[in-house]
Amino acid sequence: MKIKRGDTVVVVSGNDRGQRGTVQRVIPNTHQVVVGGINIIKKHQKPVQTGGRSKTQPGIIEFEAPIDVAKVRLVCPSCSELTRVGYAFDEDGAKVRICKQCDAVIR
Ligand SMILES: [Zn+2]
Known part of the structure; x- marks a missing residue:
């Protein structure tokens, strides 16, 4: 994978095009990355019943869904x-x- 955790990337296609974020997770198997603040998915959380007691609070949780690594471009730190x-x-x-672009080593 050419993208690593901690890299700054810009989304170049899809709904989040033009947005910038930091790579939080790389998923080599599916060639996907999770980028902070990008591709936010809202999911309705249902309460989980265990023995009559609600374990989790119902509500909407938001999380970053993985996106295809081909949809992001690395921003050179140099x-x-x-x-x-x-x-x-x-x-x-x-x-x-x-x-x-500049031949700088990207750590
Ligand atoms: Zn550069």
């Missing part, structure tokens, strides 16, 4: 441009991500 990620090797031989 040049602040929307960018694509390339790979390079640092002086220790470790694979690092680089910004294709």
Whole structure:
């Protein structure tokens, strides 16, 4: 996955297009990411009955649903441009991500 937790991304398609957020979770299996404040889903929470006592409060819960990683673009922390990620090797031989706009290493 080219996107990692903690990255700042901008949504480039869908209802949240143009919005910016921080990646909170990466789901490699489905190529999805959860981005803070993006793709908010409202869900009606029903009370769960256990032995006659209500365990959870009824109401509306909001949470960020995962979105396809193809719908977001990384914002480079160095040049602040929307960018694509390339790979390079640092002086220790470790694979690092680089910004294709400014060639800065993205940690
Ligand atoms: Zn850059």
